[in-house]
Amino acid sequence: MIHTTAFPKGRITLVGAGPGSADLLTLRAVARLQAADVIFFDRLVDADVLAMAGDRAERVFVGKEVGHHAWPQSRINAEIVRAALSGQNVVRLKSGDPSVFGRAAEEIAAARAVGLEVEVVPGITAASAAAARLCHPLTERGVTDRLVLATGTCGAEEEWSGLSGLVQPGTTIVLYMAMRRLPVAGAELRRAGLPLDTSVTICAQVEKRGETHLHTTVAEMAADAALAGIRDCAVVFIRVPKKALAKGARVVDRPEVTAVG
Missing domain, CATH: 3.30.950.10 (Tetrapyrrole methylase, C-terminal domain)
Structure with a gap:
């Protein structure tokens, strides 16, 4: 008989990092960063923004550049869903505002397709x-x-x-x-x-x-x-x-x- 360990579902939060400076983050964005188990962050996210996260949070770079897609969107979707299904509190950290040209719709759809809770924290575009x-x-x-x-x-x-x-x-x-x-x-x-x-x-x-x-x-x-x-x-x-x-x-x-x- 095969025994499997069931993990409680985690959650996914799409957080807007704003344009660059950490002091432009919202208070809610800082709170979600400090509570995260793992943070998947974009190429344009400033190091000072990442420094606002808790020490225990794993940081995963998923940056994309024109013509260089080591992290295509489908792979990002799969990884954030996998992490959340394992019970982790996942933050998807995006520059600017997640809802402004941030591919948020695809990540929200991927999470909801497997019954995961999703939150969007706006940022300064x-x-x-x-x-x-x-x-x-x-x-x-x-x-x-x-x-x-x-x-x-x-x-x-x-x-x-x-x-x-x-x-x-x-x-x-x-x-x-x-x-x-x-x-x-x-x-x-x-x-x-x-x-x-x-x-x-x-x-x-x-x-x-x-x-x-x-x-x-x-x-x-x-x-x-x-x-x-x-x-x-x-x-x-x-x-x-x-x-x-x-x-x-x-x-x-x-x-x-x-x-x-």
């Missing part, structure tokens, strides 16, 4: 953090009353939805993971009628070492970003004021790059 660093509100009364978060990255078999439908007066557009598509994005914005001199701000490595702010235009954003060496981990702000398409936008005479910290 890069758009909010960058806007705060710049002291530029994401919306402004009488100027922008709509905020759109969009990604420039999609699945291998998916077609990028593009930007043309997003260019509406009174809109702040924030692009995530779009640096490789900046030339295409610029062309789409121009075709949508956005003036070439519309100001664009690119924030790289927000709340991390090497943080950089690039102020440029729709016409020059791809070339200026390449010249500044901004290739990854950046958000792109395009503000379309309510009267921008009719009267043009503010002119930026030349690109301005600011290194922070």
